[in-house]
Amino acid sequence: MDPLGKPPPSSEITPEPLYLRRRELLRDALLFTATSAGVGGSLLWLTQGRRASERQIQSTAANTTTASPTLTIAERGLYRVDEPLTPEGAVTSYNNFYELGTDKSDPAANAQTLRPRPWTVSIEGEVSQPLVVDVDQLLQWFPLEERVYRMRCVEAWSMVIPWVGFPLGALIKRVEPTSRAKHVAFTTLLDPEQMPEQRGDVLDWPYVEGLRLDEAMHPLAILAVGLYGKALPNQNGAPLRLVVPWKYGFKGIKSIVKIRLTEEPPTTTWNLAAPREYGFYANVNPAVDHPRWSQATERRIGELRRRPTLPFNGYAEQVAGLYSGMDLQRYF
Amino acid sequence: MSNRAPQPWLKPGVFVGALVPLIVIAGRGLRGELGANPISQALNQLGLVALIFLVAALVCTPLKTLVGWTWPIRLRRMLGVFAFAYAALHFLTYVVLDQTFDWRAIIADVTKRRFIYVGFSALMLLIPLAVTSTNAAVKRLGFVRWKRLHRLAYVVPILGVIHFTWRVKKDVREPVTYAVVLAVLLLIRAATFLRARRSGSSSQRSGEG
Numbered sequence: 001m002d003p004l005g006k007p008p009p010s011s012e013i014t015p016e017p018l019y020l021r022r023r024e025l026l027r028d029a030l031l032f033t034a035t036s037a038g039v040g041g042s043l044l045w046l047t048q049g050r051r052a053s054e055r056q057i058q059s060t061a062a063n064t065t066t067a068s069p070t071l072t073i074a075e076r077g078l079y080r081v082d083e084p085l086t087p088e089g090a091v092t093s094y095n096n097f098y099e100l101g102t103d104k105s106d107p108a109a110n111a112q113t114l115r116p117r118p119w120t121v122s123i124e125g126e127v128s129q130p131l132v133v134d135v136d137q138l139l140q141w142f143p144l145e146e147r148v149y150r151m152r153c154v155e156a157w158s159m160v161i162p163w164v165g166f167p168l169g170a171l172i173k174r175v176e177p178t179s180r181a182k183h184v185a186f187t188t189l190l191d192p193e194q195m196p197e198q199r200g201d202v203l204d205w206p207y208v209e210g211l212r213l214d215e216a217m218h219p220l221a222i223l224a225v226g227l228y229g230k231a232l233p234n235q236n237g238a239p240l241r242l243v244v245p246w247k248y249g250f251k252g253i254k255s256i257v258k259i260r261l262t263e264e265p266p267t268t269t270w271n272l273a274a275p276r277e278y279g280f281y282a283n284v285n286p287a288v289d290h291p292r293w294s295q296a297t298e299r300r301i302g303e304l305r306r307r308p309t310l311p312f313n314g315y316a317e318q319v320a321g322l323y324s325g326m327d328l329q330r331y332f
Numbered sequence: 333m334s335n336r337a338p339q340p341w342l343k344p345g346v347f348v349g350a351l352v353p354l355i356v357i358a359g360r361g362l363r364g365e366l367g368a369n370p371i372s373q374a375l376n377q378l379g380l381v382a383l384i385f386l387v388a389a390l391v392c393t394p395l396k397t398l399v400g401w402t403w404p405i406r407l408r409r410m411l412g413v414f415a416f417a418y419a420a421l422h423f424l425t426y427v428v429l430d431q432t433f434d435w436r437a438i439i440a441d442v443t444k445r446r447f448i449y450v451g452f453s454a455l456m457l458l459i460p461l462a463v464t465s466t467n468a469a470v471k472r473l474g475f476v477r478w479k480r481l482h483r484l485a486y487v488v489p490i491l492g493v494i495h496f497t498w499r500v501k502k503d504v505r506e507p508v509t510y511a512v513v514l515a516v517l518l519l520i521r522a523a524t525f526l527r528a529r530r531s532g533s534s535s536q537r538s539g540e541g
Contacts, residue, residue: 032341032348039349046384047353047377094368102503105367155501157369202503273502292447292498294437301368305432 071164071226074143079220081148081314086159088228090301095235096153097254098203099188099195106197107235114194114255116231116238123171125260126181135239139225141174142166146229147222149245151252152284152313158298163243164226169217177213177261184216185209185266186242187258195255203269209242209253210266210280212322220245220318223256246315248282279332283323284313288332339403346407350414353381354421371429378422379451383496383510385415386489390517397524409465412485416462419455419492447498454491457484486521489514 018025097107100114121138124130144164152158172184190206192198198205215221224243225232232238237254244251250270260266270278277291286296286309297306312319323331357374360366366373389411392404431438441448461484463469470478493514496507 028341031339032345035341035345036348036352039346040352041349043349043353043381043384044356047380090368098503104369157372202505289444292445294440294445297434297437299369299371299430304371304429306430306434 070230071139071144073146073164073229075145078145079147079149081150081160083150083160084302085148085162086301091159091161091227092233092235094301096155096249097235097237099197099205099207099255100235101197102202108233110196111234113196114234114238116234116255119239119257121240121257121259123175123259123261125185125262126178127175127261128178129175131175135225138166138171138223138240142170144225145222147243147245149220149243150313151243151245151249152298152309154248154250154278154282154290154295156290156293156295156298156309157301158309158313159301162228163222163224164229165222165224165243167219168221168223168242169219171223171259172213172216172261175261180263181261182213183262183265184211184213185258185260185262186253186256187260188253189255189257203273207253207269208266209251210268211244211251212265213261214322215244215319218319218322220315246283246312246319248278248284250278251282281323281328281331283319283328283332284309285311285328285332287311288329342403343407343410346410350385350410353377354418371425375422375425375430378418378425379496382415382418382422383489383492385411385418386485386492387510387514387517389415389485390489390514394517394520398520413462413465415488416458419458423452423455447495450491450498451495454488454495457488457491461485461488486518 014022093108094104095107096104100107100110117135119135120132121135122130122132144166147163147165149161149163150158151161168184186209188207189195190198211221221242221244224237224241225239227233227236232241237252237256240256241254242252242256265280268280270282271280284295289295295309298309299306310316357366357377361370361374364370389408392408392411395401395404427433427438431441442452443449461482464473464478464481473481493507493511496510497504500507
């Protein structure tokens, strides 16, 4: 018997040239793998690595919303849009809130830096009863309503969101505007500790928005404290934000600390940053394009095809009267 | 055995690596992991990958003139062709997924919106470069004419950076980063060119663009 057993058939024997190059081939295979991984990895890092991954955000968003206390809603069914709601995960993970980062996914990823309690709001200016009030006190004063509104971003995407809040007009009435009050200015918290992007100068901080007094008194304009029946997640502007559904989303100022009634229209943040692109009124208007893109259509988040944008975001019947006789091409 | 090409792993490795963003974007898109606005996300990422390849193709020559590495030059054509491929996918995503063949809106965009006009011009200029990227095309055109045509490889990334800058709403930090890298790469060329001319040996000017 052959002590080594049966020799393998010659067809299975590695050819000598290949055998002699085995180290070289192995090295080449490793270098090939390393190169492709290096190139692929660098490309991924450059295009999406520095942005928080969507999955991470979705879990963060889920955490913040499950942690939020449920709100007591006195009224449902007032001003409901009869369109499918945008999923809560999308509403809480796709946000423009530059104070928490300029990428849409940043606000959810950085949400924990904002501390929405304790929180006071000052209502001042041309009013007979100025006051500084805790946000929880506001919830005692004004019964909460659920409002299902369309939200149209100036970037041509839109959502349908079940807000929880109370009419802005109710709060303004309470402080008794003087006869000189013609406008309302809103200011976001200025605190780089809580709002990291305020250390940079992408916008002129703090964020300021404004309305004409008659717009502010319109029953559709609300101060929201929640969405989907729960307290506002930080990335959506906790604890208190403005919702004006017939205007582009950037009018909906978040994390408000000051509401000031004034005679003159306030200088508003985006209008200051790019006056040709963002007007004071910012009423949703498919006939007036943003200088860099069309406003004729929008993508409803969750849908594939664009849909036509409606004048005043579909609220023309209720609000067009506020602007009768105005040239909306000029006062965009 | 000794006549094998140097670094036989290099081009295949870069080729496979260059496909990774496409595979990842498509995979995440199909699994619904591209966020709340997946079409816009895919559109932005494909465009950014195209710009990265345009800039990467311009890194090859400085690496040779400044560092003495010659291997990047062998990758330049592939980087350029990938830039074209990703730019074309970026445009197709816009036409098919974003606008769903709404030609009236597309024509209005391309003619009225300067950022889209600039991006579209960049893609149009890439077409002749992609078409003449073969060895046969170099022969057909003659090296001098081919080289002149391929100087467009400097123009296209400039248009790409402008397209990117004009597109963002306010935060221009990322496009400006690419603009700075691009400016450095172009300045290196300008400096090499001027030095070569001053030394009077214009005939010896480096053949690399």
